[in-house]
Amino acid sequence: KAGVTQTPRYLIKTRGQQVTLSCSPISGHxxxxxxxxxxxxxxxxxxxxxSETQRNKGNxxxxxxxxxxxxxxxxxxxxxxxxxxxxLYLCASSLDRRQELFFGEGSRLTVx
Amino acid sequence: xxQVKQSPQSLIVQKGGISIINCAYENTAFxxxxxxxxxxxxxxxxLIAIRPDVSEKKExxxxxxxxxxxxxxxxxxxxSQPGDSATYFCAASRTGANNLFFGTGTRLTVIP
Numbered sequence: 001k002a003g004v005t006q007t008p009r010y011l012i013k014t015r016g017q018q019v020t021l022s023c024s025p026i027s028g029h030x031x032x033x034x035x036x037x038x039x040x041x042x043x044x045x046x047x048x049x050x051s052e053t054q055r056n057k058g059n060x061x062x063x064x065x066x067x068x069x070x071x072x073x074x075x076x077x078x079x080x081x082x083x084x085x086x087x088l089y090l091c092a093s094s095l096d097r098r099q100e101l102f103f104g105e106g107s108r109l110t111v112x
Numbered sequence: 113x114x115q116v117k118q119s120p121q122s123l124i125v126q127k128g129g130i131s132i133i134n135c136a137y138e139n140t141a142f143x144x145x146x147x148x149x150x151x152x153x154x155x156x157x158x159l160i161a162i163r164p165d166v167s168e169k170k171e172x173x174x175x176x177x178x179x180x181x182x183x184x185x186x187x188x189x190x191x192s193q194p195g196d197s198a199t200y201f202c203a204a205s206r207t208g209a210n211n212l213f214f215g216t217g218t219r220l221t222v223i224p
Contacts, residue, residue, distance in 0.1 A: 004155070033210050043156070043201065043214040056211050090155050094210060100146075101212065103155030 002027065004104035006091050012110045018079040021107045025072050025093030031055075032074040033101060034066060037088040046089075049074055050096070078109075086111045115139060116204050118215025125222050131189040133218045135202035138183065142204040146212070147176065147187050150199045159200075160187070192222045 005024040013019050025032050033056075034046040045058040049068035066076040072093075078085055088108050092101040118135045125131045135145075143164055148156035162169045162176040162185065169176045175188040189196055199219050203212040 031210055035212075042216050043203075043212075045211040045213070048210045056209060058211060092155075100158060100161070101210065103148075103157065105153070105155045 004091055004093050004102055006089075006104035006107050008107055009105065010108045010110075012112060013081050014112050015081055015083060017081050018077060019081060019109060020075055020077045021089055021091075021109075023074045023076075023091030023093075023104060025074070025091075026102055029093035029095055029102070030072055031094045031096055032068055032072065033092045033094070034074070034076050035090045035092065035103075036060075037090055037106070038086075043090070046076065081111045083111050085109065114216070115213035116202060116215045118202050118218060120218060121216070122219045123221070125192045125220065127192065127194060127222055127224050129192050129222075131187075131192045131196070131220055131222070133187045133200055133202070133220075134184065135186065135204075135215050136182075136184045137204050137213075139204070139206070139213075140183070141206045142213075143207050144205050145176070145178065145185050146203050147174075148201045148203065148214075150201065150217075156201060189220075192220075194222045194224050196220060197222050 007022045031050045033048040037043045048056040052068045063079045068074045088106040090106045092103045146161035147159045149159045150156040173190045178185045199217045202215040205212045
């Protein structure tokens with residue numbers, strides 16, 4: 001059974017640009033969550049999607065957005081990038097609300 | 113405000129020894145407490161999880177001890193091996209919510 005797949009794995013952007021990250025959940029998993037991991041703030045919850053609807057949202061500015069498609073694949077977008085957005089962005093999938101989250105390897109974003 | 117406090121920040125243990133990592137939480141609504149293991153360049157992987165209806169859960173060399181009254185839980189790694197060297201995160205959430213609140217992580221080094 002394939003795990004959670006995230007693309008791209010690494011990317012470099014400059015301030016002011018926008019970025020889109022993609023996540024394919026484990027087959028059969030309908031819930032997709034996104035987390036930001038930084039050395040200073042640790043792992044922080046961004047948002048969760050289930051059946052194409054955002055079900056929960058963390059404390060991040062509106063520049064961070066996401067969506068989920070009918071096949072459960074998800075994308076997150078960050079607009080007007082800031083230096084502080086440099087981080088590892090992790091996607092996790094789960095079976096509905098069972099809470100066992102399975103993480104992908106992440107997309108490492110560097111903002112210059 | 114850190115919802116889950118984790119200690120120590122780093123831990124060095126001899127091969128065959130016991131590694132102990134502690135976490136504390138404030139929100140009494142939390143009822144799901146997982147531990148994640150993360151290797152460099154990888155996403156966190158679920159190690160073991162516990163719910164408050166039990167005080168201990170053991171899976172192989174890994175044991176979670178849970179103290180509901182003290183709002184504390186800990187991970188014990190018995191017979192620690194060099195392959196256990198990784199960063200460990202405790203987390204907490206409440207039923208029906210897939211947003212995990214993570215501790216700040218413990219970097220474990222097991223010396224051969």
